[in-house]
Amino acid sequence: MFNPDPSDKSVNTKLPKDVIMMIEKNNLVMAIKTLSADENISMDEAKSRIDAYETQLKVKQQQKLNTIASKQGIPNGAISFDREQEEDEPGPLVKNRVKTTKKNxxxxxxxxGVDNQLNDLGYKKSLLPYWLKRLLVIALLMIGMFWILWRVFG
Known part of the structure; x- marks a missing residue:
């Protein structure tokens, strides 16, 4: 293909395999550095090419998910990469209130859920936990040994 401006480098839209593997492993910084070093382009150009590849990859994955969902009768809105995780908006700060996090x-x-499942099965919790019973047995054995040694050597 004829290029009238020799100083203008042709843009290679296909990425090298090692860069693609880095992108798939979510190692974007290393992928940008490698691409810019391999093709002797700036970091911004490498980032824009990698971003374009990522969006293209996400579109393909979304299309595959939509076809699978349509075959299984799931509505397309139920499966989407674009939806953000539902997050609670932080409300005004209240001095005497502790807000639990999603992890908690x-x-x-x-x-x-486990307690409800055990209740449904008819499981009754013991009065003393197992570890406390074990500690009590150990304490009683130590007291008995101490008393015996006291009587023998006392």
Missing amino acids: QGFKGLQD
């Missing part, structure tokens, strides 16, 4: 709420939900 998730663990609390897990605990509640």
Whole structure:
């Protein structure tokens, strides 16, 4: 192909395999550095090419998901990369209130679910936990040994 301006380098839209592997492993900084060093272009140009590749990859994945969802009868809106995770907007600060985080709420939900499942099975919790019973047995054995040694050598 004839290029009238020899100083203008033709843009190679295809990325090298090693850069593609870095992008798929989400190692974007190294991919940008490698691409700019391999093709002798600026970091900004390398970043724009990698961003374009990422968006193209996400579009392909979304199309595949949509075809699979349509085959299975799932509405297209149910599966999307564009949706952000639902986050609570921080409200005004209240001095005497502690707000639980999603991590704590998730663990609390897990605990509640396990407790409900055990209640459905008819499981009754013991009065003393197993570890406390074991500590009591060890303490009683130590007291008994101490008393015996006291009587023998005392």
